[in-house]
Amino acid sequence: MAEVNAEEIFERLPVLKAIRIMAVPTVFGQLIVLIYNLADTFFVGKTNNPYMVAGASLILPVFNVCLSIAGLAGVGGGTLVSRLLGENRPDEAKKVSAFSMYLAMAIAAAFSAGMFIFMDPILKLLGASENTSIYARQYATCVIVLGAIPTVLSNVMSNLLRSVGASREAGIGITSGGLLNIGLDPLFMFVLLPKGQEVLGAGIATFISNCASCIYFFIVINKIRRQSVLTFNIKEGLPERKSIFSIFNVGIPSAITTLLFDLDYVVIDKLMSSYHDIAMAAIGIVLKAERLPLNVGVGICQGMMPIIAYNYSAKNRKRMNDTIKYSLIIGLIVSAFSIIIYELSAKLIVNAFISEAQTVALGTNFLRARILATPFMFCSFFTVYMFQGFGEGNKALFLGVMRWAGLNIPMLYILNHFIGMYGIVWSQLTADVLTVIISYHVASKYMKKLKLIEENRIKGE
Helix, strand or coil: CHHHHHHHHHHHCCHHHHHHHHHHHHHHHHHHHHHHHHHHHHHHHCCCCHHHHHHHHHCHHHHHHHHHHHHHHHHHHHHHHHHHHHCCCHHHHHHHHHHHHHHHHHHHHHHHHHHHHCHHHHHHHHCCCCCCHHHHHHHHHHHHHHCHHHHHHHHHHHHHHHHCCCHHHHHHHHHHHHHHHHHHHHHHHHHHCCCCCHHHHHHHHHHHHHHHHHHHHHHHHHHHCCCCCCCCCHHHCCCCHHHHHHHHHHHHHHHHHHHHHHHHHHHHHHHHHCCCHHHHHHHHHHHHHCHHHHHHHHHHHHHHHHHHHHHHHCCCHHHHHHHHHHHHHHHHHHHHHHHHHHHHHHHHHHHCCCCCHHHHHHHHHHHHHHHHHHHHHHHHHHHHHHHHHHCCHHHHHHHHHHHHHHHHHHHHHHHHHHCCHHHHHHHHHHHHHHHHHHHHHHHHHHHHHHHHHHHHHHHHC
């Protein structure tokens, strides 16, 4: 059962085995999410219409903003549930889980309505041209206006399942939705809808698959509700004021960090659109293709975070530190392999999405440059996830804001001004090297403080 699994995984299993049990389903789910996101671009690219590719790619930042809402409720609520279990407070954890789901639903509904009302100015802000706006509108209507609520709820419920050790169930839900999307894409794009409506078909497929995932999670949580702290029952009552503050204290920094990540993509699109639509299509492909190692890293972090949160509250510092150490090593190994593979296969990867020669040439150069930032990107967001597990929202917020608003986004403008189009591409590596230096300083200082607290606690006993 979920609570028994939490105690077994979080407390007793060897650390590497616990990480494997939690991270493998999450990594696999993240890869499927990546594949079904790439599937839209892949199938749209088969039209050999760069305007369709650019139009669909423009909505990626807005879609990620939608997911940031899930971070507010899912990460904020999920990490708190794990910490409450570590403190042996299951009744409060139940209240937190119900509150998190209804909070997500309310915010997602407001976001959906906002996109519907303000779509024209939003598309203009994203850099949509006369050639790309019609396709961006079709895609946004399906995946944002109609799809915000099921998308956000699916992510929140998967986070909550991981928070109680049910990582396999969370992975199955994400994976099944992704596989369904991959199957529905060609059906709607090339069979059911007429030629010229391929982007609309991709959007419909994504909407249906996210609804299917949401239904799955509802069924799973309802099935295990008697054996876990997860519940939809608002009759459990509101969490304590301290708990609500903790949800927002961790969730808001998570959402803001994601929003700034998306703003970074918006700035990239905006700056790149000042060159030509071919460059926009190329960077759109690269921004999706480069997410393979990023998603694997996110999966590792999402898998480790409940273990860290639980043991932080249970004051098992050795197990917490071992989880951090092994997770970091695994992530860096993945990053190193990713650089090798992408450098050797960049042209083949871009060519898989589109065969237009100029787009392939630009995309190949862009991808080979941006992939070099992978290990630094992993270390940067690894530290943010770690502080979220500790419940240290302020430090997570500081590092997230520093990375994106303090370094990445300014670097885009600076290098674009001095180098031009390729300065936009190289900005990621430059900014993330600086981010890692700052993150290491903040993390090492905090870990020394925890060590001192632990030594004083042992002396007091």
